[in-house]
Amino acid sequence: MELQGSGFTLRGWLHGDEKSLQKHADNPRVSAFLMDRFPYPYTLQDAIAWVNFIQNRQPLTNFAIVIDDEACGGIAIDLMINANSKTGEIGYWLAEPYWGRGIATEAVNLITAYAFKYLAIIRIEAGVFSKNTASMRVLEKAGYVKEGIMRNALIKNGEVMDKHMYAILKPEHG
Template identity: 75%
Template sequence: MEIHGKGFTLRGWLDGDEESLQKHADNPKISVFLLDRFPYPYTLEEATKWVAFTKKQQPLTNFAIAIDGQVCGGIAADLMIDANSKTAEIGYWLAEPYWNRGIITDAVRLITSYAFENLDVIRLQAGVFDKNSASMRVLEKAGYVKEGVLRHALIKNGEVMDKHMYAILKES
């Protein structure tokens, strides 16, 4: 499955994506605002494990952001479980050379539409690290609403930070 944006494509992860994934993900400016499961340094071994893991997903919830045939980022709508089973949490990253071009805002809009149309969810949410104002702007431009701040909810590289919660609801 492919979803086309302006100058990029959202698609499933493929064999052969490992090298461009490693190249574009290995940046401390990216990993600083992501969960620890997104490592830095980002090795070819990590990229290989990631591609193998995502190829098994059903339904498709984790997409590569491809620009000119290269993986330059990723975006996902991770399905939650239990009492949160109608909710998905979105997360995303993009290689630094492509920042400030509107790509991630467009990708968030596309993944939001995809999730509401194809996944059994009524709510999408995103937790944003306190100092990541660029991501907060992306979500706001994509129609997400800031619902609150979870104080001291995150620890990254030994620093305690607040987590800003954004969400969008499926229209009834």
């Protein structure tokens, strides 16, 4: 399945994405506010391992953001379990040359609509590092609402930060 945006496509990860993934992910400004599972430096071996790991997983919840036939970012809904089984957690990143163009906001809108239509969830949430104001704006423009701040909940590169919690509800559950 592909989701079409304005000048980009969201699609599953494919063999052949490794070189562009490595090129665009190997940037300390990209990894600055991502979980530690997203390495920096981002090597070609990291890209190969990622594509091998994620390719063909069902249901499709993890998409490459493709611009001009290159994987220039990623966006995903991680499905939660147990008492949280009707909740997904959204995460995304985009290569620095494409920041500020509205691509991330449109990608969040596309995957949110996809998730509510095809996945058995009624809520999507996002935890954002306190210094990542750009990501907060992306979520707010996409209709997500800040529900609270978890104090001293995240650590990145030795710095403790607050976690800003955003969420959106499936329209019929809001």
